[in-house]
Amino acid sequence: MAALLRRTKILATLGPATDAPGVLESIIAAGVDVVRLNFSFGDPDSHRARAEAVREAGHRLGREVGILVDLPGPKIRIGHFVDGKVHLTAGDRFDLLARADAAPGTAAEVGVSYLGLPGDVAPGDVLLIDDGMMHLRVTSVDGQRIATEVLNDGELSDRKGLNKQGGGLSLDALTEHDADLIKVAAQMGVDFIAVSFCRTAADMHKARRLARAAGSDAYLVAKIERAEAIENLNEIIDASDVVMVARGDLGVEIGDAELPGQQKKIIRESLARHRVVITATQMLHSMVESPIPTRAEVLDVANAVIDGTDAVMLSAESAIGRFPVRAVEALARICLGAERQFDHDTDFEAAPRNLQRADQAIAMAAMFVSEHIGVRAIIAITESGGTAGFLSRYRSPVPIFGLSWHPGTRRKMALMRGVIPLDFDSRGMDTRDAVHNGVRRLFDADLLAVDERIIFTSGDEMELRGATNTMRLLRVDETGNAEILGGL
Known part of the structure; x- marks a missing residue:
């Protein structure tokens, strides 16, 4: 192989730091596979401009870069203070007012954005503000006023x-605002739409209906950041295309001690149910200000990679940090190092039985053959990206080349672990021509060499979704063409 290929994918959040001249192109060149547009900040016009810049930069660099839109969701926030901030002391009383007309806050009280909060809390409940930096214990609820005791100075x-x-x-x-933003995302042609604070599968089904009604075929991403989502985890995974371990709010709700185990569980269940999974929040948070990560951050990222996450994500590090390019470079370096450490053998005994789809069965067979006879790469011609996605669920050092004529499919594959999406138009070709031209595509790009063995998966019909039903074992001959060694 011409170059060492990183399997774990990198997401980077765009913001003021990436708007500086040359930075967007530099972070893509450094390894960003998908960018995140955080719709909690900015306006639709600024997001459209960033999306257009991403498409242009990807085209210049010859890279397939996906775009993920992150919906704000029902984030509960306190209001504004008269002087911008207050200091609270443990033991003080501090009230929350669930009123739309609440006056600017003081050290005694402040408004909250969620007017239904009094109905959701009771004396003894603990409320956490500013990602858990401030703890308040509810002492009484009187109409729209929630009285609390401050538990820590801050x-x-x-x-x-x-x-x-x-x-x-x-x-x-x-929210209604989210529904409007889904329409904006559809108009922009984004590849992924992330649903914040989902609690049940019904939330994901609703988001999918709204997206499809708006004309979007984006993958739906379930952000697991509520305690209730943990209780309904498997049904949420099944209702989603992608799952995100959103460790910020999730850690606040369930507590730091529970977070590591739940992260591993979410990754494990997502992979078992054939879903792409992202690990996010504070992966390299010190790099907002520092040019190098801490050792603890290196271990955090590496452990997520070893656990099998498809992707790791930068938030403030790339959006507002001082060193966005270095943060991406560090993330890529850590991922590669971690990938060299884990055992690549797939436990086929633990693989799913009674597969109902031909493309799933072909993917499993391809991975079995790749590990037992040794191949240099797996090539999948795919209309929807489904076969490449199934292949990526099996842990293996063998790179998977996803060949598709459809730009949206290629950008979705950009998030799948171990999948390298490439432009290849098989429309109108018979199977034999698709095999030879597909192999030649990689050979001419110096991604394959003479005498290397490869596995090639495709369907009898080149333009049908979910039609993969054939696997071939090939050798690259002296002219760069495919010599068939065997097939199913």
Whole structure:
């Protein structure tokens, strides 16, 4: 192989730091596979401009770069303070007012954005503000006023987020504003739409209906960041295309001690159910200000990679950090190092039985053959990206080349672990021509060499979704063409 290929994919959040001249192209060149547009900040016009810049930069660099839109969801925030911030002391009383006309806050009280909060809390509940930096214990609820006792000294400033320890807030995952933003995302032609604070599969089904009604075929991403989502994890995974371990709010709700185990569980269950999974939040948070990560961050990223995550994500590190390019470079370096450490053997005894789809069976067979006879690569001609996705569920050092004529399919494959998407138009070709031209495509790009063995999967019909039903074992001959060694 001409170059060492990183299997774990990298997402980077765009923001002011990536708007600087040359930075966007530099982070893509450094290894970004998918960019995140955080719709909690900015306006549709600024997001459209960034999306257009991503498409242009990817085209210049010859890279397939996906775009993920992150919906705001029902984030609960406190209001503004008269002086922008207050200092609270443990033992003080501090009230939350669930009123739309609440006055600017003081050290005695502040408004909250969720007017239904009094109905979701009771004396003894603990509320967490600013990602858990401030703890408040509810002492009484009187109409729209929630009286609390401050549990720790600290400073509180405008518009900080609020969570309830242990979960239990009854807000719907999708607000009317989210529904409007899904239409914006559809108009932009984004590849992924992330649903914040989902609680059940119904939230994901609703988001999918809204996206399809708006004309979007984007993959739906379930952000697991509520305690209730953990209780309904498998049904949410099944209703989604991609799952994100959103460790910020999730850690606040379930507690730091529970977070590592739940992260591993979410990754494990997502892979078992054939879903792409992203690990996110504070992966390299020190690099917002520092040019190098801490050792603890290196270990955190590496452990997620070893656990099998498809992708790792940068948030503030790339959006507002001082060293966005270095952060991407560090993430790529850590991922490659971690991938060299784990055992590549797939446990086929643990693989699913009674497969109902031909493309799933072909993917499993391809991985079995690749490990037992040794091949240099697996090539999958795919209309929808489904076969490449199934192949990527099996841990293997063999790179998977996903060949598709459809740009949207290629950008979706950019998020799949171990899959390298390439432009290849097989429309109108018979199977034999598709095999030879596909192999030649990789040979001419110096991705294959003479005498290397490869596995090639395709369908009898080149333009049908889910039609993969054939696997061939090939050798690259002296002219760069495919010599068939065997097939199913």
